[in-house]
Amino acid sequence: MSSGVQKLPSENTIDKHKQAFQEEAREILVELESSLLALNENPQDRDLIGRVFRSMHTIKGSGAMFGFEELAAFTHHLENAFDEVRKGSLQVTPELADLSLAAVDRMKEMLKEPSGGAPVDQAAAAAILTKLKNLTGSGGAECGAVGPKAKDSTLSAVGGTPAAWLIHFFPGPDFLCNGSDPLLLLRELKQLGEMQAKACMAAVPPMSELDPERCYVGWDIVLKTAAPVEAIRDVFIFVEDSCELKIEPVAAHGAATPAAVARSLEDPRKTPGRRDYDKADTASSLRVPAAKLDQFVNLVGELVTVQARLIEIAARRHDPDVTAVSEEIERLTSALRENSMSIRMLPIRGTFERFRRLVHDLARDLHKNVELTIEGADTELDKTVIDQLNDPLLHLIRNSMDHGIESPEARIAAGKPPTATIHLSAQHSGAHVLICVTDDGRGIDAAAVRERGVENGLVAADAQLCEAEIFSLILMPGFSTAREVTDVSGRGVGMDVVHQCVDALRGTIGISSTFGTGTSVTLRLPLTLAIIDGLLVRLEQAYYVIPLANTLECIELTRQDIEKANGRRFADVRGEIIPYIRLRDFFDMQTERPEREQIMIAETEEGRYGFVVDEVLGHHQTVIKNLGRLYRHVQFVSGATILGNGSVALILDPHRLVKEAIGRTLHGPRIHPNSAAAKGRGKDGVPLISP
Numbered sequence: 001m002s003s004g005v006q007k008l009p010s011e012n013t014i015d016k017h018k019q020a021f022q023e024e025a026r027e028i029l030v031e032l033e034s035s036l037l038a039l040n041e042n043p044q045d046r047d048l049i050g051r052v053f054r055s056m057h058t059i060k061g062s063g064a065m066f067g068f069e070e071l072a073a074f075t076h077h078l079e080n081a082f083d084e085v086r087k088g089s090l091q092v093t094p095e096l097a098d099l100s101l102a103a104v105d106r107m108k109e110m111l112k113e114p115s116g117g118a119p120v121d122q123a124a125a126a127a128i129l130t131k132l133k134n135l136t137g138s139g140g141a142e143c144g145a146v147g148p149k150a151k152d153s154t155l156s157a158v159g160g161t162p163a164a165w166l167i168h169f170f171p172g173p174d175f176l177c178n179g180s181d182p183l184l185l186l187r188e189l190k191q192l193g194e195m196q197a198k199a200c201m202a203a204v205p206p207m208s209e210l211d212p213e214r215c216y217v218g219w220d221i222v223l224k225t226a227a228p229v230e231a232i233r234d235v236f237i238f239v240e241d242s243c244e245l246k247i248e249p250v251a252a253h254g255a256a257t258p259a260a261v262a263r264s265l266e267d268p269r270k271t272p273g274r275r276d277y278d279k280a281d282t283a284s285s286l287r288v289p290a291a292k293l294d295q296f297v298n299l300v301g302e303l304v305t306v307q308a309r310l311i312e313i314a315a316r317r318h319d320p321d322v323t324a325v326s327e328e329i330e331r332l333t334s335a336l337r338e339n340s341m342s343i344r345m346l347p348i349r350g351t352f353e354r355f356r357r358l359v360h361d362l363a364r365d366l367h368k369n370v371e372l373t374i375e376g377a378d379t380e381l382d383k384t385v386i387d388q389l390n391d392p393l394l395h396l397i398r399n400s401m402d403h404g405i406e407s408p409e410a411r412i413a414a415g416k417p418p419t420a421t422i423h424l425s426a427q428h429s430g431a432h433v434l435i436c437v438t439d440d441g442r443g444i445d446a447a448a449v450r451e452r453g454v455e456n457g458l459v460a461a462d463a464q465l466c467e468a469e470i471f472s473l474i475l476m477p478g479f480s481t482a483r484e485v486t487d488v489s490g491r492g493v494g495m496d497v498v499h500q501c502v503d504a505l506r507g508t509i510g511i512s513s514t515f516g517t518g519t520s521v522t523l524r525l526p527l528t529l530a531i532i533d534g535l536l537v538r539l540e541q542a543y544y545v546i547p548l549a550n551t552l553e554c555i556e557l558t559r560q561d562i563e564k565a566n567g568r569r570f571a572d573v574r575g576e577i578i579p580y581i582r583l584r585d586f587f588d589m590q591t592e593r594p595e596r597e598q599i600m601i602a603e604t605e606e607g608r609y610g611f612v613v614d615e616v617l618g619h620h621q622t623v624i625k626n627l628g629r630l631y632r633h634v635q636f637v638s639g640a641t642i643l644g645n646g647s648v649a650l651i652l653d654p655h656r657l658v659k660e661a662i663g664r665t666l667h668g669p670r671i672h673p674n675s676a677a678a679k680g681r682g683k684d685g686v687p688l689i690s691p
C-alpha cells in the first residue's frame with residue numbers, strides 16, 4: 001500500500017445503495033399493505049400473519065443497516081405487536097388492522113423523508129405507538145431505539161419447537177463499498193435466538209496485498225431458533241446477492257447437538273484459497289435506474305431511424321455489398337429493438353395491488369361494504385404507460401365507490417348481496433392492452449346524464465343522442481351528476497382527468513352501463529409509447545404509417561370494383577362485406593386518384609374497416625415522436641416518425657379514424673368546415689362511410 005490512509009466508500013456509492021434500499025423497501029411496504037388488508041378479511045390465516053411479520057422484520061433490520069434508524073425503531077414496535085399475534089396472545093381485529101395500515105403510511109413517510117420527502121408527522125407516529133401500547137396491553141414494545149432483544153425473546157415469542165441451523169456467511173468484495181455492515185447483520189441474527197459464531201480469517205491476505213475496501217472475514221454461525229428459515233434468510237435479504245450465504249439444518253452435518261457443531265467450528269479453515277465470491281459474478285438479475293433504461297430505448301430508436309436511412313441508400317445504389325450489409329443491420333436492429341422493448345415491459349400487478357388500500361379506506365369512510373377483485377395482474381405493458389395509469393384508475397375507482405356502489409341497505413332492498421364488488425382486469429388485445437374497471441352498483445342513469453348535459457349547455461335540448469354519446473358527456477370538463485360536493489367527488493374533475501390522461505397515452509375510453517346492474521369503463525391503451533411495427537403507405541406525395549398490429553390484410557381496389565358497388569363504399573372480401581374509408585377524401589385531397597388503389601383491412605373497435613390509400617410501401621419499424629401541443633386536438637393522429645429520407649410520416653390511429661369518419665357522417669363538420677370531407681362526404685358527394 002502506498003499510504004496508511006484507508007479509503008472509505010464514497011458518499012455517492014452509499015447514497016446509491018440507500019436508494020436501492022428505498023426502492024426495495026417500497027415494494028415490501030406495498031406487499032405489507034396488501035397482506036394486512038387480506039389479514040383483515042382472514043384474521044386466522046397463519047401464513048398471512050407470518051408474511052406480515054417477515055415484512056416488518058425485514059424493514060426493521062435492513063432499515064437500521066442502511067441508516068434509516070427512525071424507520072427501524074418505529075417498525076420494531078409494530079413487529080413486536082405481531083409477535084404477540086404469532087404467539088396467539090393477541091388477536092387480529094379491525095382496530096389492529098387499521099392501526100397497522102396507518103403505521104404503514106408513517107413508514108412510507110420515513111422512507112421518503114431522507115430523499116426530500118415531506119417531514120414525518122411525528123405526532124401521528126407517536127399516537128399510533130400509544131394506541132398500539134394500549135391495544136397490546138403491554139409496553140407494546142419498548143419505546144426506545146431499536147436494540148438487541150434478550151437472546152431467548154424470539155424463542156418464547158414464536159410457537160413451535162426450536163431448531164438448530166448452520167449459517168455460512170462470507171461478505172463479497174463490494175460488501176463494505178455498498179454501505180453494508182456485517183456486524184449489524186450478526187446482531188439482527190442474534191435477535192432470533194441462541195447464537196454461536198466463529199470468525200474465519202483464513203482468507204486475509206498479506207499486508208502488501210490488503211485492500212482496505214474489502215471484507216476478508218467470514219463467519220460460520222450456529223443459531224438455535226424457533227423462527228422459520230425464511231426469517232433467517234430475511235436478515236440477509238438486501239445483501240444476499242453480494243455475499244456467500246448458506247443456511248442448512250445442523251442435522252445435515254451429522255452432529256448430535258448445536259454444541260458439537262460449535263466445537264467443530266473451532267477448527268481453522270483448511271482451504272485458505274479463493275472463495276466462492278472471487279469467481280465471476282453469476283447474478284441472474286440487476287437493478288437499472290429507469291432514466292438509463294429510457295436513454296437506452298431512445299438510442300435504439302435513433303438507431304432504427306438511421307437503419308431506415310441505410311435501407312433507402314442501399315435501394316438507390318443497387319450495390320449487392322451495401323444491400324447485404326443493410327439487411328444484416330436491419331436484422332440486428334430489429335432484434336435489439338425487440339429486446340430493448342421487452343426490458344421496459346412490466347406486469348401491472350403492482351399498480352393494481354395499490355388500490356386495495358384505497359377501496360378499504362373509502363369503504364370505511366363511505367360506510368359501504370366493497371370487495372376488490374383482480375384479474376390479469378401479470379399482463380405486461382410499457383413502464384412509461386404504467387407510470388401514468390395511477391391517476392386514471394384512482395379517479396375511476398373513487399367514482400365507482402361514491403356514485404356507483406350503493407349502501408348495504410339499498411343493495412339488500414334491490415335484491416343484491418350487501419357486499420359490492422369492484423373488478424379490475426387487464427388483457428392484451430393486439431398492440432394494445434384493455435384495462436377494465438367494473439362494478440355491480442346502481443349503474444348510470446342515461447336520462448339523468450343527458451338532463452345534466454342540457455343544464456350545463458353541453459348538448460341542445462332537442463339533440464338526438466345514442467347511449468354511447470350520452471355516456472361520453474361524463475368525460476367532459478366540469479361535468480358531474482353529484483348535486484353536492486363531498487371529499488370524494490362532485491367537483492366534475494375526476495373523469496376529465498381520466499380523459500386527459502388516457503388521451504396523453506394515445507388511448508381510448510369505452511363506457512358501458514346497465515341502470516340498476518352496474519358499470520364498466522374500459523381503457524384501451526398502447527403497449528408501448530416508443531417503437532412500433534407499422535405499414536408505410538402513400539397518398540400523393542404524403543406518407544403515413546398504420547400500426548401493423550391492427551392490420552389484417554391488403555387488397556387491390558380498381559375502378560371496376562368501385563363501379564360494381566354502385567358508388568357505395570363497400571368491398572367484397574371473400575364474401576364478407578367490409579366498409580372502407582377513402583383517406584384521400586378524409587384528408588380533402590383534390591387531385592385525381594390513381595387507376596388502381598389499395599385497401600388496408602384493419603380490426604377496429606367498431607369492427608373491420610378498410611382504409612383506401614394510393615400505395616402500400618411495406619413494413620416499417622416506427623419510432624414514435626410526439627407532435628406537440630399544437631396538434632393535441634387531432635385525435636386520429638397518434639404521433640409522427642422520421643423516414644429514412646428525412647421526411648416526416650404521420651402515424652394514424654385506425655380506431656379513432658373510424659370514429660371520426662362516423663362522427664363526420666352523422667354530425668357534420670368538425671374540421672375544415674368548407675371542405676367536402678368536413679360535411680361528411682367525399683368530393684364525389686358519397687358519404688365517407690356508407691350507411
